[in-house]
Amino acid sequence: MNFRQFALTNVKRNTRSYAAYFLSSVFSITIFFIYAAFIFHPDVLTGSLSEKSVTTSLSKEALRSSIILAESIIFSFSFLFVLYSMNAFLQSRKKEFGILNLLGITNGQLNKLIFIENNVIGITAIVTGIGFGMLFFKLFLMGVSAVLSLPVTLPFIIAPKALYVTIGAFLILFEVICFLTLFTVRFNNVTELLYSIKKPKKSPTYSVWLSLVALTTIGTGYYLAYTANLFKMIIFMVPITLLVTFGTYFLFTQCSILFIRLLKKNRAYYLRSTNLLTFSDLAFKLKDNARVLFIVSIISAVSFTSSGVLFSLVSNMKDETVMRYPQSIALATSYNIEGYNITKKQLTNALQDTHLSYEAHEMKLLKAWYLLDKNNINTPFGINTSPEKEKTNILLLSQSDYNIWAKLTSKEPLSLDNKQAIFVASTPDPGIIWYNKDYIKIEANQHSYTFSIRYMQQPILSPSALTGELLVIHDSIYEQIATKYEIKNIITIYGIHLPNWEKDHDAVVNISKNLKLDKGLYFDSRANMINEYKSMFYLPFFIGLFISCLFFLAAASILYFRLYNDIDNELLHYRSLFRMGLTPEEMKSIISKQIFLLFFVPFIVAVTHASFAVKALHNMINGSVLGPSLTIFGIFFSLQLVYFFAVRAIYFKKLKQVM
Known part of the structure; x- marks a missing residue:
């Protein structure tokens, strides 16, 4: 040879x-x-x-x-x-x-x-x-x-x-x-x-203070993630990552040993069956493998978080589209009425030619203004950066127009008096309404009007360059303001409701491609926007899924490498236990418990980290993220379980060599 x-x-x-x-x-x-x-x-x-x-x-x-x-x-x-x-x-x-x-x-x-x-x-x-x-x-x-x-x-x-x-x-x-x-x-x-073969010569030690630091930093990171909204997450993302990563390191190097010490004080449990051998040996393993478990937890958390977030975005794409685009199709203008009428006729003819079932309603919005000052604004980050007084645009919609559209979309109608109004956000994102008073004073048509207001987070108009925050007011006040209103301050919107908008997706996309939009016209549809969301979320999810699987496989393999490297040392240990009189079943029980804890403690930590990241996502979108997240966690748990049984089988096979 x-x-x-x-x-x-x-x-x-x-x-x-x-x-x-x-x-x-x-x-x-x-x-x-x-x-x-x-x-x-x-x-x-x-x-x-x-x-x-x-x-x-x-x-x-x-x-x-x-x-x-x-x-x-x-x-x-x-x-x-x-x-x-x-x-x-x-x-x-x-x-x-x-x-x-x-x-x-x-x-x-x-x-x-x-x-x-x-x-x-x-x-x-x-x-x-x-x-x-x-x-x-x-x-x-x-x-x-x-x-x-x-x-x-x-x-x-x-x-x-x-x-x-x-x-x-x-x-x-x-x-x-x-x-x-x-x-x-x-x-x-x-x-x-x-x-x-290396063994710790001294009993594993820990620091109470570092254990408290670990719990405090992780808890702070969790709190920031739990309370974060769309704007806060922009500045909190890096601090949350650093706090949780820092805390996780000390969680394994300090808190794990502290937990074993506290467990030993429960003598009724600690001295039961083989628990003494299981946990006394586990303390050394946790100390020796603390860095490996930390790395595995962080890699797994990245994998779970990316998969959970991307899958949640994909799963909630339909709900997000419906919430952000209340009209199936919307056509709007502020001054090009002639072009608007031509496009409107072209649009309705196309819908009729394709035999689509639809209902439509035209609304006229009036531009108005209100003063936004430092005493009645909540900025996204809780810090006031606004000027002393700022004239802010708001659109006025009549109660009857709102109720007609609400009936088309199966929403509750409104009932207002002359002094009441509904302040409607421009987007369904939580925390977007910054105005925090129970009244509002507006200026329109050289007159001032004061209303007591209630807030509505769900918009009723599809977003465009012409739309924004909306105030729904009583018809009599609306008509009074609209008298002799300048055309440049009126926005005309033609909203179309398609009961089967998903089924009509392709037809609407084709219609929108054939529309000729003049200057000053704005057109959007759910069908086009769901395509935009597909490009934003589907491809990253498709790509990220493979990378997440790679990360997860690497994390599980690192654990396998570490356990396999120690297997010869373990054989000597179990040979001694066998000579002392332990049965094969008792040794298998010890092995199963220790390997299970080494595999699933970092898994549980990673899932907990990912859960708070998903909660932060839930604060930023309107759909449910619980179902998609549980699906992802369940898939990875199943894979982790397969890995656990495979490694345990290798240990059991090696165990036969010492008996």
């Missing part, structure tokens, strides 16, 4: 050791290759994909930039992950290297052995990853075609450049990591190699 054959035999014999490292590398390469094949797809390169897409805001540059950004994240994370994996497995094989050193192998030969093994694993992973990438690329194209609402599925074409980029990138990655590993790992001390 020559040296090369010896190295290949080593790879075969260490198949289980390299399994998670190899499979994770294959998964990274597969995703990278799929994205590379899409970047170099002819329809993406030529821009014809943008022309075929029904999604209005899609552009070739934006699409390619999104995929390239995803590629960069995948490659950067793969580099760090593979580097960690290589170092972890080399540490687990120190005893093997020590024996080889005693048999006469030189450091140069040992480095050569590691180099050959790494290249065999790397090249095999590249070939396998590209193979799986080719296998699943068609499914990816089908998914992208559905997301972008393409009339036909993109053709299955794999550009040679995708192969070259993937092979070149990961060959460089594996070679750089190999050299870094050889440079950082030293094998000079044979005694250290043979007795490389």
